[in-house]
Amino acid sequence: MDFPKYDGNKHPDEWLDDVQKYFCVRQGKDIGSILNIAMSLIDSTIKLPTGIDSLEKLRNALKEDISFTVFKNTNKRKLQSLKYIPERKGGDTSYFISTFRKLCYNAEINDIEEQKKYLYKSLPNNHFDSILVEFYKKMENVDSINKLIKRFEEIVSEETNLIRNGSIVTLKHVASGKYLSSISSLRYTTGSKFQLVFVGSSEPVPNSLWKIEFHNELVSYTDNSIKLQHIKSNQFLGIYYCYYNHYNGAYICEYYKSPSTDHTEVSCCNLNDAYWTKDWKFKHSKLDNYQGYLKSNDIINLSIKKTHGNGNYEFLRSHDIQFTIGNDTFQEVVCHNERLGGNDEWCIELIHEVKIF
Known part of the structure; x- marks a missing residue:
């Protein structure tokens, strides 16, 4: 040739x-x-x-020759316009890094601090807010292109674990190792008679998948009212307090009690009236006053406000106490206002690729 x-x-x-x-x-x-x-x-x-x-x-x-000056400046402009797109939005990290390194080489940008600036500018603002804030802190001791790329890969991996509005997650009860679940065809035989909630399988299954609803793209610990929608039934996790007394025809405003204990019943429903509460707050159970973003494998406490009565918050808990429906036995899930403990810890896990359907 x-x-x-x-x-x-x-x-x-x-x-x-x-x-x-x-x-x-x-x-x-x-x-x-x-x-x-x-x-x-x-x-x-x-x-x-x-x-x-x-x-x-x-x-x-x-x-x-002037052609080389034009060549270098052209590659600098390409660097300035280079934008990183994560795989979940159709990007290719390996190709991006290869392009970044090639442009730096062509433009003869060998100073590591200048390389950091170009890499920083490549991160899109619209969904990398958490990474942008910490970028230079994470890059502080980086002194070579190989270390720069290694640290960038770590940052990208961390970004993929962030929980977002619309993310599909599971909630594993830390103490028992079982997953928060619901079954669309099963209802409580006491209390609200709504769709029951329990902790069941020790592995993620379709009945243990939930979709996060949040008002921003990234779910923040500092502004954290979320909704949890059960994937299989499209019902929301929550509590209900108003029921009808058939004996005297009056509405009684009390929260339904859980089937085996005197705690607040947790169920799945899709009501939009004032008696149904489905907004959950969360906090990191291991780090006080944590202000970052919710990410996969965080250990959290979930709480919900009792809008009727004194307006106190109660925490989501499971324990060894069980209840039966027909011939089936289920481990109870409740809300309570007692002291927090190990039974109130939940590990949120991001489901990247659902292969169990």
């Missing part, structure tokens, strides 16, 4: 290295012959000075 000419659209170092590899290694040419061949392959629009008698002088001449 014909070896490509040099026309200013490739870095002179890279092009000359390719020339040497091709004509020396593959064709066994000596250095003098390679120099003559290389000079013959320079595009006629590029004027070389006289007296070039080595590949190093040819390299320097090509770098002094």
Whole structure:
């Protein structure tokens, strides 16, 4: 095949290295012959000075030509417009990193601090808020391109674990290792008679999948009212307090009691009236006053406000106490206002790829 000419659209170092590899290694040419061949392959629009008698002088001449200045500036502008797109939005991190490194090489940007600035600018503001805030803190001790890319990969991996509005998650009860679940065809036989809630399987199953609803894209610990919608039934997790007394025809405003204890019943429903509460607050159970973003494998406490009565918050809990419906036994899930403990801890797990349907 014909070896490509040099026309200013490739870095002179890279092009000359390719020339040497091709004509020396593959064709066994000596250095003098390679120099003559290389000079013959320079595009006629590029004027070389006289007296070039080595590949190093040819390299320097090509770098002094205006075409190389244009080439470097073009690659700098490409760097300025380069934007990182995560895989979940159709991007390719490996391709992005390859492009970033190539543009830095072509533009001869070798200073690590300047490379950090270009990499920082590549992060899109609309869904990388948490990463942008911490970027320079995480990059503080980075002093090489390899360390820079390694740290960037760690940041990207962390970003993929953030919980977002619309994320599909599971909630594992830490103490028992079982997942918060519901079944659309099963209802309590006491209390509200709504769709029951329990902790069941020790592995994620379709009945233990929930969708997060939040008013922003990222779910923040500082502004954290969320809704949990059961995937299989489309019902929401919550509590209900108004029921009808058939004996006297009056509505009694009390919260339904759980089937086995005197705690508040937790159920799934899709009502939109004032008696049904489905807004849950959460806090990190291990870190006080944590102000970051909710991410997969965080251990949290979930609470809900009793809008009727004193307006206190009660916490979501499961315990060893069970109840039966027909021939089936279920581990109870309730809300309570007692002291927090191990039974009130839930591990939220992001389901990236649901393969169990």
